[in-house]
Amino acid sequence: MLDLRLYMAQRISALIMIPLTLGHIAMMIYAVQGGLSAGEILARTQGSLAWMLFYGSFVAAVSVHAAIGLRVILFESFKIKETILNALSWTVFLGLLYMGARAVYAVTAL
Amino acid sequence: MMSDMSKLERHDTDILILGTGGAGLFAALHAQKAAPDKKITIAVKGLIGKCGCTRMVQGGYNVALGRGDSVERHFMDTIKGGKWLPDQDMAWKLCKTAVERVRELENEVGCFFDRNVDGSLHQKAFAGQTFDRTVHKGDLTGIEIISRLMEQVLARPLEKLQEHRAISLIPARDGSGLAGVLFIDMRSGGFRFVRAKTVLMATGGGPTMYKFHTPSGDKTMDGLAMALRAGLPLRDMEMVQFHPTGLLAGEDTKMTGTVLEEGLRGAGGQLLNGHGHRFMFDLDEKGERATRDVVSRGIYDEMRKNNTSENGGVYISMGHLGPDTVRQKFKGMVKRCADSGFDLAAGKVEVVPTAHYFMGGVVVDPDTHTALPGLYVAGEDAGGAHGSNRLGGNGVANSTVYGGVAGDIMGADVQSMTVLRDPDETILRSEVERACHPLGKKPANIQMLRKALQDVMWDDVGVLRTGPGIERGLSRVTEIGAELMELGVAGENLAFNLSWHDWLNLRSLVEISEVIAKAALSRENSRGAHYREDFPESGEIESSYFTVARQSDGETKVTREAVRFTIVKPGETVLKDGEPESLVEAAQ
Amino acid sequence: MSNIRDMPNGQTMEVRVWRSDGEGGRFEGFDVPQRESQTILDVVSWIQQNADSTLSYRFACRVGMCGSCAMMVNGQPRWTCRTHVKKVLKNNRLTVEPLRNLPVIKDLVADMDPFFDKWVKAEGVFHPSKTRADAIEAISSEHPMRVEADRAIECINCAVCYAACDVVEANPDYLGPAALNRAWTLMNDERDAGHDVRLDAVSQKGGCHNCHSQQSCVRFCPNELNPTASIAGLKRETAKSFFRRRD
């Protein structure tokens, strides 16, 4: 169940993620050559403000995007009432944001 | 059975409108504007805006918009097209008001008609007119007009009674006029009586008692049958217009009879009989491009002579124009034929003349008043505006113009009406019983009877008529009517009981067929759509008459009344001095 | 029946028809003779006229203009008056049901009121800016807005698209493809004075933003219209207004 504002939030977050996810995939294709190690990843990312911003904005965008996406699916498939739906959407949003922020912090903080 | 009158639902309103074609919808909009504080109810046999013929208009809307054209010219074309039989005041009002109506359709209702590149309205040629004045939206003009009207009506707080079939006009107990209308609520199968101060009947005629016919399935002459029983005079009842090219796809499909557009012949389509002979040039130097009535008679004659195609008609052939050209120019028609399994672009398609429009109708004045106070009639149900022949493009113009007029007049009249008239309960009861008649009989299949009626009307009161033929037809129609009264309908469940409505449809058709036949007997000359092989001359124009049919004590009698030339006399014109007869030829 | 002209081989087909008085319902089977020229509407009529006089269905024009005969044929929404049997007959069987996503009145008759209520709710109604006293506005047939409106104008409000769309099924408030398609034609009408109310109307909870571009509407529209493109147009316009109205 989307109105204009949710729609805009979902589309704008998708637009933001396009370069980020494509960049991330390209990164991974490059990085997986010869296997991944924690050391390699962390060496690249830790202490880098650029990477923090890169992944930070992804986390912010994806939390919005996925929460709204899930909201639509839940509504259309299970006809959940609006109040519950709002609560669920916020929970998903905040949950993803919290977990994502922790992960970004973990890999990019010094 | 429902003679139990306590089950009859009762309902009051100020303005009641029957039908949602161009006339009904326009009346609703105008009535609401003229009397915003009054209760307005629309009742219709189908869904609002989704039934009736206005939606099926292909060609377009005649209107004089200047650029050399004038209301006077449109009027003269209408009078001449109607072979001097039209009521001239009605024809004049039609032509004059059409100008305002088209502006209203564009500016207020939201229709968008085709434009030229310079932004002006595109007007196309339609047969029988001295100026190319037909405004249109592609070849789906009716869909544009009705869809836009329908939206406007749906958006307004009017009372809507959908799938309510009017079955009877109930007079007031004190004889002062019309009390209201009796309906069957088709969805529940129950009866409903609606009292109203003013009632517009706009149920749109519809000559579907012919074997081949174009109108929509809901149109079965219910309105004229109700008016006849209410004792109202009906005029020009012999005037049935046939369209020369209806699709012929056999008896078992409803596609048979539907219109293949006029433009096909205009563009060079050839009519071939069963032997492949192009017969129209034997009859008229214009060949296939001769007027509707001439071509219809030509084809009908081939059919009588058995020079027919596989299913008993003739062929229209377009292939010589190049299949791709045809496909591009007549996209809708080619697709429609293809859906039915025919290749119009490259092959031959079977066609027959098909009953298209009914010029006859209730006698009204130019303000849509009838002889019964409280009853107004507009659109195809009203007689007079077209005389013996309706010009292509004057049909929608007529229904929209007079629907709007009726709305204005009812809105004004209702202001001074303080009370509802009480119905004659005896008549109300007997009308309910009348509709219940088949429910008490043994169920039977009435399709054979409908087919029999359609064959009789086609053979004996059709495109070409003779006195003895019509007499034979008339007695056969009477027999069919009697047989119908013996056939029953299973009545356990009356909700959406189509078989019951088929029966009622047939009864209306039988009743009006009888009147058509009687009027056709009465007219002993050939004018417009009415052609008597035993009286092929048109008769003296100066002493033209029209027929009037009236029923009293169950007996219908037809009389003749002299046409009054109130605006222009035969041999004269209202065109200004020196104006050319036709601006079409002048341009060619 | 003596007037039945069967196919030369006298072939019949097996037709399963949905019977219901509005609640619940069941299929009933009929053997119907096959004909050379025969539409689904002809099949349904044949059953009512020859096999079971109590069968209810709806039609008016019989040539694809009124949009009142649509039904589900073998699970797909179609205008029945212009669907030739040959086109859809599989293994000599047909299934006919009332149009999906609408309440059933009886048997094959759907209640179309919700469809039209949404048409009005989407502001699929012209808002005049002039009166009958004014001249008709000159608008070139080649004007880009007009061309855009023309692409979507030939809708017969048959609700075939409405029955095809899963979002309509899932979200009772969703205005649906036809209403939104009409709203878009009006957004391209220079004469219309209701652009702002209409943008608001299609931006509500049941508005255009719920469309997931499934395009079943396009797939089944008998008039080859493209509601998806129209809805995308509305999404664009509303998105623009989202920024515009914030300043």
Added chain:
Amino acid sequence: MIRPHRSHPLWYAFLLHRVSGLALVLFLPLHFYVLAFALTQPERLDGFLRWTDYTIVKLAEFGLVFLLAIHIFGGLRLLALEFLPWSPRQKTLAASAVAASFLVSGTFFLQAV
């Protein structure tokens, strides 16, 4: 199982987009959870990444990247449909989105093995 009114390519494209989106929502918290080990238990992250050497896990990873790619390219298709002028080649676009997804995830897979 797929009802008749849904049996056309663009409806499948919708389904694919929805399923991939849903799968990503389910996977993403897991992904975040694992990465957060870097902060708390770096050795477990390493252990996890080593675990990714197994073929089954490789395939799963491929699936994941494929889903992400499907969703991204599908999403691009939708954004183009919604915000760019209408293209009549919707089916081609949908097919291209799927093809691009295979290409990207295939490349990833080949690099990874």
